Ligand SMILES: *[C@@H]1O[C@H](CO)[C@@H](O)[C@H](O)[C@H]1NC(C)=O
Ligand SMILES: *[C@@H]1O[C@H](CO)[C@@H](O)[C@H](O)[C@H]1NC(C)=O
Ligand SMILES: *[C@@H]1O[C@H](CO)[C@@H](O)[C@H](O)[C@H]1NC(C)=O
């Protein structure tokens with residue numbers, strides 16, 4: 001997949017900030033395995049989808065920790081897949097495109113004409129010569145320095161290169177252009193931009209974002225997990241101990257911590273329900289579907305918050321055919337809050353105040 005591509009010189013984070021001045025707008029997120037997605041495979045069962053998503057989450061966790069171990073902001077390997085897609089328009093006259101909306105990556109790039117090594121895409125490839133607002137970024141421009149692994153081209157143009165976990169890569173010119181979005185009004189998953197979209201949140205739990213390398217990721221501090229009121233703390237310091245991620249489906253916790261939580265879950269569910277160990281890789285703890293009568297109440301306590309975040313059963317248990325499985329897995333690498341755990345919450349990233357906050361979402365109304 002060594003394609004020549006264009007990096008749109010607006011970091012995703014900056015575009016959120018600039019829109020905060022306006023009233024805000026809402027964009028639909030398309031789940032990659034839903035019928036609206038071009039990657040939808042109708043012969044896959046819900047269990048196939050979840051099992052694949054769990055394995056993808058594991059390889060994502062591996063690429064994150066590889067980048068963290070390198071402890072550098074210079075080179076970064078980006079996971080191949082995300083979970084959510086979003087449509088946007090680029091250029092003047094605007095051209096519609098679909099891209100992965102991913103908190104585990106901070107460059108926005110698209111394929112551009114002319115290109116010799118483009119992969120097939122369903123929508124027409126963007127032709128910058130037809131956009132009045134398109135501008136190449138020069139390497140003297142401060143915007144060029146914001147791009148990881150930037151380089152100066154022979155004409156003084158700013159160039160970028162990004163490596164993916166599958167050993168594929170993308171490279172091309174850094175440029176600026178206008179991006180626009182369809183405002184959404186229906187019931188799907190949403191990505192909201194701007195403060196005005198967030199006025200009616202209640203019971204908000206706010207925790208600081210932690211600055212660590214690589215700065216790409218959103219690090220939080222998770223102090224403890226409670227199972228039916230039993231408080232379970234990590235062995236190590238909680239400072240920046242977990243990444244909140246849109247692309248991983250499964251949640252991962254450090255093995256020593258996970259084991260305490262798993263033991264508490266087993267105990268809370270009780271012996272009248274018979275646990276099935278390691279029935280389907282990579283899931284570890286399952287029960288015959290319908291056999292759990294006491295689902296435990298699981299809550300999260302983030303650093304500097306007064307209240308716990310109470311999870312729904314659907315945030316932590318998944319149905320795989322005739323089994324109900326615990327959807328948290330142990331890891332020797334970095335802990336990650338996956339997107340399944342984020343369902344039913346309105347999660348705000350405030351990049352000015354450097355906080356992340358959680359509120360209950362009314363998914364049917366918002
Ligand atoms: C769709 O899913 C089926 C069942 O898992 C699989 O055999 C097939 O290869 C998939 N097709 C594509 C195009 O990925
Ligand atoms: C924007 O909305 C219109 C009308 O619903 C639709 O036809 C079009 O495909 C949408 N464009 C994008 C980029 O989502
Ligand atoms: C907030 O609630 C008020 C009253 O219910 C409603 O009129 C308004 O549209 C809501 N705003 C948002 C951004 O949801």
Ligand SMILES: *[C@@H]1O[C@H](CO)[C@@H](O)[C@H](O)[C@H]1NC(C)=O
Nearest residue numbers: 233234235236255256257260
């Ligand atoms: C974690 O802490 C517990 C006691 O708090 C201890 O028994 C256990 O050995 C520790 N595990 C690791 C991997 O450090």
